[in-house]
Amino acid sequence: MVDTVRVYVNGVQVEVPRNAFVIDAVEKAGFRVPVLCYLEGLFEEATCRICVVLVNGRVVPSCRFPVSEEAKIVTEGDELTRYRRTNLELLLSTHRVKCWSCIRKSNCSLLEVSKQLGIEGLPVCSECPLIGDECLITKGEPCLGPLTVAGCSAECPRYGAPCVGCRGYLSDPRIWEDATVELYRKYRVDVKEIEATMKFFWSNLPERLREVVTKGGKP
Amino acid sequence: MLPQATLRKILYGSKGFRIRVPIASCTLAAGAEEVYRRVRRAVEELKLDAEVYTVGCTGLCFMDPWIEIAKEGQPPALYGNVKPDQVPQILKRYLEGDLSGATAVRFKTDSRDPPSLDELDYWRLQTRYVSRNCGLINPESIEDYVETGGYSGLKRALSMSREKVIEEVKASGLRGRGGAGFPTWFKWKVAYEQKSDVKYVICNGDEGDPGAFMNRLLAESDPHRVLEGLIIAGYAIGATKGFIFVRAEKPLMADRLEKAVNDARRAGFLGKNILDSGFDFDVEVYRSAGAFVCGEETALIAAIEGRSRPRQRPPYPATSGLWGKPTVINNVETLAHVATIFQSGVAEFTKYGTEKSKGTKMFCVTGAVKRTGVYEVPVGTKIKTLVFDIAGGPPEGRKVKAVQIGGPSGGCIPAELMDLEMDYESLQSYGAIMGSGGLVVIDDGNCMVDVAKFFTGFTLAESCGKCLPCRVGMKQLSNILEKITSGTGTIDDIELAQELGESIAKSSLCALGGTAPNPILSTLRYFKHEYVEHVVNRRCPAKVCAKLVKYVIDPALCRGCIQCAKTCPTGAISGSPGEVHRVREELCAKCGQCLIACPFGAIRKV
Numbered sequence: 001m002v003d004t005v006r007v008y009v010n011g012v013q014v015e016v017p018r019n020a021f022v023i024d025a026v027e028k029a030g031f032r033v034p035v036l037c038y039l040e041g042l043f044e045e046a047t048c049r050i051c052v053v054l055v056n057g058r059v060v061p062s063c064r065f066p067v068s069e070e071a072k073i074v075t076e077g078d079e080l081t082r083y084r085r086t087n088l089e090l091l092l093s094t095h096r097v098k099c100w101s102c103i104r105k106s107n108c109s110l111l112e113v114s115k116q117l118g119i120e121g122l123p124v125c126s127e128c129p130l131i132g133d134e135c136l137i138t139k140g141e142p143c144l145g146p147l148t149v150a151g152c153s154a155e156c157p158r159y160g161a162p163c164v165g166c167r168g169y170l171s172d173p174r175i176w177e178d179a180t181v182e183l184y185r186k187y188r189v190d191v192k193e194i195e196a197t198m199k200f201f202w203s204n205l206p207e208r209l210r211e212v213v214t215k216g217g218k219p
Numbered sequence: 220m221l222p223q224a225t226l227r228k229i230l231y232g233s234k235g236f237r238i239r240v241p242i243a244s245c246t247l248a249a250g251a252e253e254v255y256r257r258v259r260r261a262v263e264e265l266k267l268d269a270e271v272y273t274v275g276c277t278g279l280c281f282m283d284p285w286i287e288i289a290k291e292g293q294p295p296a297l298y299g300n301v302k303p304d305q306v307p308q309i310l311k312r313y314l315e316g317d318l319s320g321a322t323a324v325r326f327k328t329d330s331r332d333p334p335s336l337d338e339l340d341y342w343r344l345q346t347r348y349v350s351r352n353c354g355l356i357n358p359e360s361i362e363d364y365v366e367t368g369g370y371s372g373l374k375r376a377l378s379m380s381r382e383k384v385i386e387e388v389k390a391s392g393l394r395g396r397g398g399a400g401f402p403t404w405f406k407w408k409v410a411y412e413q414k415s416d417v418k419y420v421i422c423n424g425d426e427g428d429p430g431a432f433m434n435r436l437l438a439e440s441d442p443h444r445v446l447e448g449l450i451i452a453g454y455a456i457g458a459t460k461g462f463i464f465v466r467a468e469k470p471l472m473a474d475r476l477e478k479a480v481n482d483a484r485r486a487g488f489l490g491k492n493i494l495d496s497g498f499d500f501d502v503e504v505y506r507s508a509g510a511f512v513c514g515e516e517t518a519l520i521a522a523i524e525g526r527s528r529p530r531q532r533p534p535y536p537a538t539s540g541l542w543g544k545p546t547v548i549n550n551v552e553t554l555a556h557v558a559t560i561f562q563s564g565v566a567e568f569t570k571y572g573t574e575k576s577k578g579t580k581m582f583c584v585t586g587a588v589k590r591t592g593v594y595e596v597p598v599g600t601k602i603k604t605l606v607f608d609i610a611g612g613p614p615e616g617r618k619v620k621a622v623q624i625g626g627p628s629g630g631c632i633p634a635e636l637m638d639l640e641m642d643y644e645s646l647q648s649y650g651a652i653m654g655s656g657g658l659v660v661i662d663d664g665n666c667m668v669d670v671a672k673f674f675t676g677f678t679l680a681e682s683c684g685k686c687l688p689c690r691v692g693m694k695q696l697s698n699i700l701e702k703i704t705s706g707t708g709t710i711d712d713i714e715l716a717q718e719l720g721e722s723i724a725k726s727s728l729c730a731l732g733g734t735a736p737n738p739i740l741s742t743l744r745y746f747k748h749e750y751v752e753h754v755v756n757r758r759c760p761a762k763v764c765a766k767l768v769k770y771v772i773d774p775a776l777c778r779g780c781i782q783c784a785k786t787c788p789t790g791a792i793s794g795s796p797g798e799v800h801r802v803r804e805e806l807c808a809k810c811g812q813c814l815i816a817c818p819f820g821a822i823r824k825v
Contacts, residue, residue, distance in 0.1 A: 086723075
């Protein structure tokens with residue numbers, strides 16, 4: 001007989017083996033927590049701190065925290081969302097977002113978790129199926145995908161129309177730099193054309209972002 | 220606390236004339252080696268029949284290097300801040316019976332003598348319990364330690380059953396002196412109850428906080444006490460091997476502990492069948508490369524194993540520690556307490572302290588005080604007593620603004636709360652921690668945002684980089700503080716810092732990340748107005764943050780002596796001799812050299 005303990009996940013009672021981790025109990029109870037660094041059996045070092053849950057009121061990483069008898073596990077809540085979001089934002093703060101040329105494209109757990117937690121700051125390219133030669137910018141079109149906040153499922157580029165930035169611009173100058181250097185300049189998209197496409201917000205754009213494009217990637 | 224006869228024997232030595240010179244890292248830095256050589260030469264030149272005796276340090280750092288001369292018939296006299304050249308003079312005058320130059324005497328024989336140590340606040344208000352031998356005995360002599368009652372605690376412990384030993388520690392109420400204040404007996408009990416062929420005990424002597432050096436002082440001045448505590452801990456849990464984890468950058472501490480281990484082994488306190496009790500135990504001094512994170516117990520274990528990063532707890536080391544075996548990790552001071560408790564009984568220990576935390580604690584008081592040093596006081600002593608009465612308060616003309624307690628993991632306590640009694644719970648509720656016991660006194664010439672930036676910079680550099688909140692979060696916090704101190708911050712940055720700090724504290728992997736934002740959170744709690752002043756008025760109230768201060772020359776006071784223009788490294792000061800000078804702000808590097816150079820006090824920071 002396997003030695004089991006009884007735990008409560010968001011009030012749902014489940015029995016799990018004594019040596020299981022909290023995440024196993026959560027999954028068994030039919031809930032999900034976002035995970036990034038955890039790879040069962042390969043990497044269980046609990047370093048990304050995205051999978052945090054409350055066990056008896058204490059914030060712990062579910063992937064590495066052992067279950068205990070009668071433990072009360074809470075997987076959602078304002079506090080937890082705040083920590084998860086903060087940690088994910090911290091991770092993105094060191095990540096150079098280049099979804100337009102990233103080989104993972106939509107098969108990316110960082111994107112997935114970001115969407116789940118509603119993190120802003122990802123470009124439309126992260127949702128656009130076009131990549132490489134298909135990309136509109138490689139054809140010289142002034143698509144604003146790399147500079148625009150994602151969330152529209154990239155409807156326009158998907159059907160061949162360049163993005164006009166209707167969802168607003170990204171405020172991270174690093175993305176602007178990369179996009180200018182790796183796309184606009186490389187495929188010789190005219191600054192005037194970008195400016196014209198950006199008529200929605202060009203006049204409201206912070207000076208430093210506008211300069212990135214006009215100076216060709218060097219703010 | 221020592222019987223008079225033993226004390227006299229130790230003080231005067233077998234020849235009846237002993238000159239003690241402290242040799243410890245702290246006194247060596249102050250020049251004790253030269254003093255030691257001069258004392259030896261003077262003794263030879265004056266043909267004195269005296270022992271020049273190496274001892275550890277008393278912890279009265281402000282009088283380093285000191286010497287203590289004790290000749291039968293005269294009271295032992297301490298001379299503070301001794302310059303090598305003064306040594307022969309001091310010796311001659313002492314021999315003539317003239318004690319006027321002494322800082323203090325051990326006990327008075329004449330009312331005209333200098334004050335005795337017990338009359339001086341910095342000695343009288345201390346309770347020297349674990350540090351009783353510091354500065355008194357030769358740390359490299361096991362005989363001295365045995366003379367003062369050493370290893371009697373081990374003998375008593377070995378005559379008891381393991382459960383009884385743990386019971387006794389429980390009865391004493393001893394809590395870990397390393398920071399968190401976890402009950403020592405509980406760790407021992409958990410490890411004792413584990414079924415395992417091999418168990419380990421580790422003495423944590425990593426001590427990395429800026430402003431804390433009590434462990435080093437204790438281990439350098441009385442290493443056998445630490446070792447004895449470690450052997451008792453080993454016996455209690457049934458361990459076979461002990462480690463003393465010492466920073467390699469504290470070589471003297473490691474050497475003395477190593478010598479203590481060798482001497483103890485020779486004397487039969489270590490090795491096979493210790494004191495015929497059937498208990499086998501040996502100790503290895505492990506020199507670590509030294510990283511702040513190694514103070515965290517899982518990282519310390521990993522360091523001995525050959526890696527060095529903390530891991531998620533549980534499992535706690537007491538169940539699965541070094542190489543997966545049950546391991547107890549205790550701080551240097553905790554173990555010294557254990558030895559002392561077994562030597563002099565539980566009652567002696569529980570006399571001191573508060574309801575919840577018994578005993579005494581060594582505190583290092585540094586920063587803006589007249590008498591920096593290591594002072595041992597009962598737990599629950601008021602901050603005021605320690606900072607003002609013992610350490611003498613701030614230098615003339617200065618005011619204490621806050622006290623940073625517990626190093627970079629601790630928090631600051633503002634001057635209004637000086638009446639706070641220092642114990643684990645009260646400090647925690649006010650946003651600081653006991654930590655290892657370092658108190659950095661901050662005076663009104665310091666900017667609290669700058670202080671927070673300093674400590675954040677320290678933990679940022681010492682973060683191991685394993686978990687995300689600590690690795691990236693501390694960098695972002697430090698960026699925010701940089702922004703605020705350079706005058707480009709906004710009010711949102713303050714809120715962001717608060718939110719980010721709380722998030723890092725809650726979701727980090729180990730105690731380093733969990734406490735790293737404390738300096739920011741506690742300064743935000745008590746000194747938010749200073750942050751606001753930085754971002755709203757772009758002004759640093761203490762005139763510390765370089766980018767927010769300007770140097771101006773008062774035309775009414777300037778005589779045109781060109782001293783300032785000569786010292787200015789960037790050539791930012793212009794003006795001909797005899798004319799009023801002017802600082803060109805665009806060139807000024809804000810180094811403050813001109814301020815020192817000006818003989819008329821005409822240069823001001825605004």
